[in-house]
Amino acid sequence: MSEVKEHVRETAKILGIEIEDSRLDSLVEAWKQAMEETKEIRQQPNPHPTATAFDPTWSEKR
Amino acid sequence: MTATDPNSNPVTIREALQKLDDKVFSTRQLIGDVLTRIQETDEEVIAWLDVRPQNLMEMADVQDRRRMLPQAHAPLLGIPFGVKDLIDVSGYQTVCNMEAREDVEEASRDAEIVHHMRKSGVIFVGKTVTQEAAAGIYSDPCRNPWDTNRIPGGSSGGSAAAIANGTCLGAFGTDTGGSIRIPASLCGVTGLKPTYGRVSTEGIFPLSPSLDTPGPMARTVADTMALYLAMLGSSSEIPEMWNRFPVSGSQLAGMRIGVLTSYFNENIQPEVMAAQENAVAKLRELGAEIVECDWQDAAKARIVAKQISRIECGQVHRGLLATSPDLMGEELRKRVEIGAILPADVWFAMLAGREQVKQSIADLYKEHQLDAIIAPSTPVTAPKVEEKTISYADGSTEDTGAALTRLTGPWNTTGQPVFAIPAGLDDLGLPIGMSLIGRPDQEWELADIAHALECALK
Numbered sequence: 001m002s003e004v005k006e007h008v009r010e011t012a013k014i015l016g017i018e019i020e021d022s023r024l025d026s027l028v029e030a031w032k033q034a035m036e037e038t039k040e041i042r043q044q045p046n047p048h049p050t051a052t053a054f055d056p057t058w059s060e061k062r
Numbered sequence: 063m064t065a066t067d068p069n070s071n072p073v074t075i076r077e078a079l080q081k082l083d084d085k086v087f088s089t090r091q092l093i094g095d096v097l098t099r100i101q102e103t104d105e106e107v108i109a110w111l112d113v114r115p116q117n118l119m120e121m122a123d124v125q126d127r128r129r130m131l132p133q134a135h136a137p138l139l140g141i142p143f144g145v146k147d148l149i150d151v152s153g154y155q156t157v158c159n160m161e162a163r164e165d166v167e168e169a170s171r172d173a174e175i176v177h178h179m180r181k182s183g184v185i186f187v188g189k190t191v192t193q194e195a196a197a198g199i200y201s202d203p204c205r206n207p208w209d210t211n212r213i214p215g216g217s218s219g220g221s222a223a224a225i226a227n228g229t230c231l232g233a234f235g236t237d238t239g240g241s242i243r244i245p246a247s248l249c250g251v252t253g254l255k256p257t258y259g260r261v262s263t264e265g266i267f268p269l270s271p272s273l274d275t276p277g278p279m280a281r282t283v284a285d286t287m288a289l290y291l292a293m294l295g296s297s298s299e300i301p302e303m304w305n306r307f308p309v310s311g312s313q314l315a316g317m318r319i320g321v322l323t324s325y326f327n328e329n330i331q332p333e334v335m336a337a338q339e340n341a342v343a344k345l346r347e348l349g350a351e352i353v354e355c356d357w358q359d360a361a362k363a364r365i366v367a368k369q370i371s372r373i374e375c376g377q378v379h380r381g382l383l384a385t386s387p388d389l390m391g392e393e394l395r396k397r398v399e400i401g402a403i404l405p406a407d408v409w410f411a412m413l414a415g416r417e418q419v420k421q422s423i424a425d426l427y428k429e430h431q432l433d434a435i436i437a438p439s440t441p442v443t444a445p446k447v448e449e450k451t452i453s454y455a456d457g458s459t460e461d462t463g464a465a466l467t468r469l470t471g472p473w474n475t476t477g478q479p480v481f482a483i484p485a486g487l488d489d490l491g492l493p494i495g496m497s498l499i500g501r502p503d504q505e506w507e508l509a510d511i512a513h514a515l516e517c518a519l520k
């Protein structure tokens with residue numbers, strides 16, 4: 001069993017979720033896809049946790 | 063005219079109120095017509111759940127008596143209204159189209175927005191069909207009244223279909239990734255996704271709490287804003303509000319409207335693109351300045367909304383997944399499985415990504431001094447029920463759910479208010495929808511633009 005597959009199965013087990021063998025491959029595929037899709041965002045530095053665009057100046061017209 | 067012709071009963075809330083006041087018809091007649099239409103067409107459209115005809119007629123009689131009293135009556139007295147079956151209405155079940163909730167007890171109290179809406183005088187016709195747990199765009203078994211072989215969109219599909227089919231004049235939807243705007247677009251009705259956090263979600267079954275946004279749906283921008291006032295508990299302002307939206311339309315001189323390139327132009331049905339060009343031309347005629355701009359973070363915004371939504375959905379439903387996975391439909395089950403097992407670093411990265419995306423869209427509005435952005439609500443018109451992938455002119459394909467949320471999802475990440483309005487028909491006679499995206503908390507300024515464009519497009 002691949003490392004990812006093992007990880008997915010173990011994580012599900014910890015959460016009390018039973019993943020049938022017939023569903024495992026597609027779940028692993030979805031997991032890989034999600035990790036790939038979010039790779040760039042995950043690699044970016046975390047901004048200041050309180051930073052937000054929704055301060056009053058956002059809505060000020062010009 | 064077919065049995066489900068959406069043009070057969072085009073009365074608006076504003077017109078209906080006028081006719082009720084002028085005694086052109088009574089509430090009894092209006093509600094009676096609604097019930098007849100439901101009886102004649104809803105077997106095919108399947109927009110409604112739990113409609114109680116006798117109660118409705120009794121309520122209509124009460125409203126008619128209230129209207130005859132000398133003192134001022136509630137501003138939306140007698141207007142037939144639908145509530146998405148994700149939202150609690152006292153005395154009704156909130157099943158959320160979930161097998162696991164089929165025997166759930168009736169809600170003992172109204173959701174906060176229903177509580178406010180009740181005071182406005184509307185008559186609740188019943189609950190409207192949603193996608194299972196609001197997690198998707200099909201809203202099965204509901205069908206699109208424009209062509210019942212096609213989907214109404216989702217997850218507020220029943221609300222949009224009911225309005226389009228003339229079986230109510232307004233309804234509540236909720237929007238997490240496009241669930242108000244997608245069905246509004248596919249069914250040719252109007253919908254407002256307010257600024258995230260502006261409207262209470264108390265008494266509403268969650269899909270993704272940090273994105274879930276309830277909003278009103280109707281036939282016109284003015285009607286939608288009347289419902290918006292009512293759901294906020296400010297229905298006393300409705301009679302004055304109508305003056306803000308002159309039936310003849312209004313000008314947009316001094317306004318700057320952005321038209322987004324690249325991400326928002328890729329894989330769009332040609333008639334939808336033509337409808338956008340037509341809408342832009344109308345905005346110019348109204349005096350608005352059109353600004354072409356590119357938002358580099360649009361794709362990122364979409365990814366952030368998608369991942370936040372599935373992770374939070376995973377948390378909401380993982381108990382059910384652990385105990386009774388067989389009670390979940392395949393689409394929901396897949397979403398919950400992946401959402402539950404994604405590692406924490408994805409979650410934290412998405413939260414950080416959301417802040418970056420909000421900053422980048424704020425910068426774009428500032429740089430171009432934009433009042434709003436216009437973009438198609440959906441890249442295609444209503445797909446057929448069995449159409450699980452969309453094929454494009456360049457030969458590429460896309461999952462139908464992914465296609466329909468592609469242009470809506472980014473605005474859930476930014477949390478901005480979005481007005482979805484009808485913008486013409488495609489070659490098959492199916493509705494096309496346009497979205498106007500405003501600045502946070504500026505629903506009224508956005509409604510002014512949407513109303514002007516709506517009038518110009520008529």
